[in-house]
Amino acid sequence: MKVTIDGIEIDVPKGTTILQAARMIGPKVAPPAMCYYTKLKTSGGYCRTCIVKVTKGSTANPTPMPKPVASCRTEVMDGMEVQNFTSPDLLEARKGVVEFLLINHPLDCPVCDQAGECHLQDLGYNNGSVKTRYEFKRREFDMIDIGKYIKLHMTRCIMCFRCVKVADQITNNRVHGVMHRGDAAEISTYIENVIENDFSGNVIDVCPVGALTDKTFRFKQRVWFTKPVEAHRKCDKCSGKVRLWFKGEDVLRVTARKDQWGEAEDFICNDCRFEHKRKSDWVIEGPSPISHHSVISQNQYEHLNEKEVEILKHQKALGFMNYDKRP
Amino acid sequence: MGKKLLIHNDHVPNIHTLDVYRAHGGYASVEKALKTMTPEQVTEEVKKSGLRGRGGAGFPTGLKWSFLAKPEGVPRYLVCNADESEPGTFKDRYLMERHPHALIEGMITASYALGARNSYIYIRGEYFYVHRILEKAIKEAYAAGWLGENILGTNYSLDLHMQIGAGAYICGEETALLESLEGKRGNPRIKPPFPAIAGLWGCPTVVNNVETIAAVVPIVNNGGEEYAKIGVGKSTGTKLISASGHINKPGVYELELGLPVEEFIFSEEYCGGIRNGKKLKAVVAGGSSVPILPAELILKTAKGEPRLMTYESLGDGGFITGTMLGSGGFIVMDEDTSIVKNLYTFTRFYHHESCGQCSPCREGTGWMEKILQKFINGTANESDVDLLWDIQSKIEGKTICPLGEAAAWPVAAAIRHFKQEFIDIAKKKKFDDVSHYSRLNKNVVA
Ligand SMILES: Cc1cc2nc3c(=O)[nH]c(=O)nc-3n(C[C@H](O)[C@H](O)[C@H](O)COP(=O)(O)O)c2cc1C
Ligand code: SF4
Ligand code: SF4
Ligand code: FES
Numbered sequence: 201m202k203v204t205i206d207g208i209e210i211d212v213p214k215g216t217t218i219l220q221a222a223r224m225i226g227p228k229v230a231p232p233a234m235c236y237y238t239k240l241k242t243s244g245g246y247c248r249t250c251i252v253k254v255t256k257g258s259t260a261n262p263t264p265m266p267k268p269v270a271s272c273r274t275e276v277m278d279g280m281e282v283q284n285f286t287s288p289d290l291l292e293a294r295k296g297v298v299e300f301l302l303i304n305h306p307l308d309c310p311v312c313d314q315a316g317e318c319h320l321q322d323l324g325y326n327n328g329s330v331k332t333r334y335e336f337k338r339r340e341f342d343m344i345d346i347g348k349y350i351k352l353h354m355t356r357c358i359m360c361f362r363c364v365k366v367a368d369q370i371t372n373n374r375v376h377g378v379m380h381r382g383d384a385a386e387i388s389t390y391i392e393n394v395i396e397n398d399f400s401g402n403v404i405d406v407c408p409v410g411a412l413t414d415k416t417f418r419f420k421q422r423v424w425f426t427k428p429v430e431a432h433r434k435c436d437k438c439s440g441k442v443r444l445w446f447k448g449e450d451v452l453r454v455t456a457r458k459d460q461w462g463e464a465e466d467f468i469c470n471d472c473r474f475e476h477k478r479k480s481d482w483v484i485e486g487p488s489p490i491s492h493h494s495v496i497s498q499n500q501y502e503h504l505n506e507k508e509v510e511i512l513k514h515q516k517a518l519g520f521m522n523y524d525k526r527p
Numbered sequence: 528m529g530k531k532l533l534i535h536n537d538h539v540p541n542i543h544t545l546d547v548y549r550a551h552g553g554y555a556s557v558e559k560a561l562k563t564m565t566p567e568q569v570t571e572e573v574k575k576s577g578l579r580g581r582g583g584a585g586f587p588t589g590l591k592w593s594f595l596a597k598p599e600g601v602p603r604y605l606v607c608n609a610d611e612s613e614p615g616t617f618k619d620r621y622l623m624e625r626h627p628h629a630l631i632e633g634m635i636t637a638s639y640a641l642g643a644r645n646s647y648i649y650i651r652g653e654y655f656y657v658h659r660i661l662e663k664a665i666k667e668a669y670a671a672g673w674l675g676e677n678i679l680g681t682n683y684s685l686d687l688h689m690q691i692g693a694g695a696y697i698c699g700e701e702t703a704l705l706e707s708l709e710g711k712r713g714n715p716r717i718k719p720p721f722p723a724i725a726g727l728w729g730c731p732t733v734v735n736n737v738e739t740i741a742a743v744v745p746i747v748n749n750g751g752e753e754y755a756k757i758g759v760g761k762s763t764g765t766k767l768i769s770a771s772g773h774i775n776k777p778g779v780y781e782l783e784l785g786l787p788v789e790e791f792i793f794s795e796e797y798c799g800g801i802r803n804g805k806k807l808k809a810v811v812a813g814g815s816s817v818p819i820l821p822a823e824l825i826l827k828t829a830k831g832e833p834r835l836m837t838y839e840s841l842g843d844g845g846f847i848t849g850t851m852l853g854s855g856g857f858i859v860m861d862e863d864t865s866i867v868k869n870l871y872t873f874t875r876f877y878h879h880e881s882c883g884q885c886s887p888c889r890e891g892t893g894w895m896e897k898i899l900q901k902f903i904n905g906t907a908n909e910s911d912v913d914l915l916w917d918i919q920s921k922i923e924g925k926t927i928c929p930l931g932e933a934a935a936w937p938v939a940a941a942i943r944h945f946k947q948e949f950i951d952i953a954k955k956k957k958f959d960d961v962s963h964y965s966r967l968n969k970n971v972v973a
Pocket of ligand 2: 334357358359361363364387403406407408409411412414523
């Protein structure tokens with residue numbers, strides 16, 4: 201099926217969503233996605249940041265769609281035409297969504313462990329306003345311990361429901377769910393019930409903000425002062441393929457490996473995540489590929505993969521150098 | 528007197544019992560359909576009747592039925608939406624309370640047309656006493672053989688189940704209703720798939736409003752064409768209107784679609800004019816979510832034609848100068864009513880009822896309420912009017928279900944037609960509530 205997004209055509213298999221098609225084209229047309237997660241069934245559709253404008257439904261039925269649609273939950277039709285970054289109205293609408301996500305967010309980035317790898321920071325930076333128009337008291341919740349490894353700081357939650365889907369689909373014995381309604385809704389473990397499950401730690405990786413954090417890492421270090429490295433070990437519960445976050449010779453944190461879109465490549469078990477914090481536990485593969493846009497790549501330009509550096513050098517030679525891409 | 532088809536036996540004592548209902552021609556549509564018609568023929572009559580959904584959206588019922596997927600070996604369901612929670616709407620309650628067998632009869636005939644072996648009535652939690660009335664009526668119907676195995680000796684069997692909700696407005700949205708019926712949290716589903724393809728327990732399902740289902744009875748009895756003769760254009764048949772507010776005779780009225788709005792408000796047969804000799808200020812014509820219209824625009828369209836009680840006439844002028852028939856919750860406001868306060872009340876409702884799944888509705892409804900609260904407190908600024916306008920525009924059309932729109936439209940319409948009231952409060956830094964309600968009860972002011 202042929203679909204055109206922001207003027208770029210691509211051929212995709214039937215059943216592909218607009219978001220997936222846009223990601224196939226690349227970051228220059230891919231909408232931001234805060235709640236969709238490729239590995240989690242029924243995720244997406246909630247946050248509304250990935251909305252796009254369908255200006256032509258399909259070749260068979262060219263009528264445009266009357267409202268913006270959630271690209272993560274809308275399948276492409278043959279001949280569909282979509283606008284994302286090329287539609288000023290759509291960008292204005294998305295700015296509205298981002299504002300809604302931010303009005304009740306505490307904006308406590310200076311003390312939040314997620315800062316530096318937070319999708320809400322990126323989203324706000326790329327699509328938000330500099331000033332807030334919200335003048336009321338922001339919503340607050342008490343912090344909850346989800347077992348001995350995970351902290352739930354609900355005040356920061358954006359209700360993407362990814363963690364609920366993890367609890368539902370990856371762990372058995374689900375105790376983690378949603379209580380209450382509307383803006384009083386909260387992610388809960390039904391009163392601090394421990395998720396005693398080998399894979400519960402994955403809720404930390406899927407959380408786009410600092411609402412779910414790793415208690416073994418809390419307040420240890422700003423992420424941009426740590427150095428990510430790909431490593432593996434033999435594990436009988438998961439693939440054992442992880443990312444280690446070093447400070448000097450110390451492993452401060454173990455996470456799943458994230459792809460270009462910030463999604464875990466493989467979910468990992470709690471054993472690997474929380475119980476193996478010695479360098480000698482792991483076989484080190486090499487530096488992690490971190491986007492050079494990310495603050496995490498600060499002081500670590502040597503990790504840009506060779507090909508990318510080559511392209512950049514080539515561009516520089518031709519005088520095309522984009523300022524913020526300079527190696 | 529207009530023709531009545533749904534509550535024409537209102538005056539008959541004990542019409543809520545099976546015997547009396549039957550003696551007045553009840554269950555004839557079941558006999559006719561099961562014994563002389565195929566399911567397709569029943570659907571065909573409903574198509575011909577031009578009946579449109581009475582739950583709010585006005586979608587053609589026959590068309591909805593014909594979309595129902597019919598895969599071999601998969602059950603199909605009819606679900607009656609009796610969640611009626613839209614502020615200003617209380618017509619389904621009236622029908623179920625007084626004419627429970629009319630709904631049950633409609634359920635049987637409609638279920639036969641759709642090929643449903645099990646059907647459901649999902650009833651609003653606060654209607655527990657109506658639930659009891661219906662329960663009793665269903666028992667009577669089972670005992671008399673109108674429900675259960677081999678109805679009237681045919682090979683059609685139907686079981687009718689009732690489920691009582693827990694009092695959430697959102698469970699009136701059809702997919703949230705299905706979730707709730709399945710025993711889950713009442714969150715609207717992301718569509719597609721639509722219920723006609725994958726509804727209750729993933730099976731093809733039709734969800735219809737109480738009044739829609741009850742209207743199937745006269746349609747089958749008299750024929751679709753006869754039904755279509757009542758009304759104007761694409762607004763066929765009769766409609767129950769629940770009239771409330773500052774009128775002399777609030778209540779539920781059945782009227783022929785096409786009745787002039789002016790006649791409905793001022794004639795003795797219907798609302799009987801504005802109470803205490805006051806002047807008409809504004810009307811919310813179809814339940815709290817439809818745009819409010821000032822007196823001059825509800826009585827006449829922008830073109831100067833008399834406004835009629837039809838889907839088309841009320842919709843004339845789009846949202847700039849028109850509104851919607853909606854669910855038929857007709858709220859009349861006199862000259863002393865504060866539009867700002869009314870809007871505050873509505874907005875507080877939507878904020879309270881948002882399910883919280885999608886960001887614009889979850890966050891936006893609460894934000895709008897807080898700003899409106901400033902108007903009530905007399906602390907709002909003029910710029911707050913523009914901010915409200917901007918927030919509603921950013922909710923509308925960006926949500927999973929139409930509750931987002933239902934929250935945004937009243938705000939947009941109040942500002943569109945009554946902006947000066949907002950500005951005055953902001954300028955004076957004081958909210959003077961002169962409404963009858965507040966005079967009666969001073970400390971109710973929020
Ligand atoms: C927030 C919300 C609340 C609703 N509440 C009701 C309700 O209480 N009763 C009802 O019949 N329809 C309600 N609806 C409309 C239903 O989703 C659905 O359109 C209707 O039941 C279809 O029946 P109809 O075609 O017979 O009108 C509601 C819709 C929304 C978005
Ligand atoms: S805690 Fe995190 S993952 Fe869970 S819903 Fe909130 S933001 Fe999403
Ligand atoms: S629009 Fe409101 S009620 Fe509807 S799904 Fe979204 S949050 Fe829930
Ligand atoms: S990513 Fe599509 S709605 Fe959240």
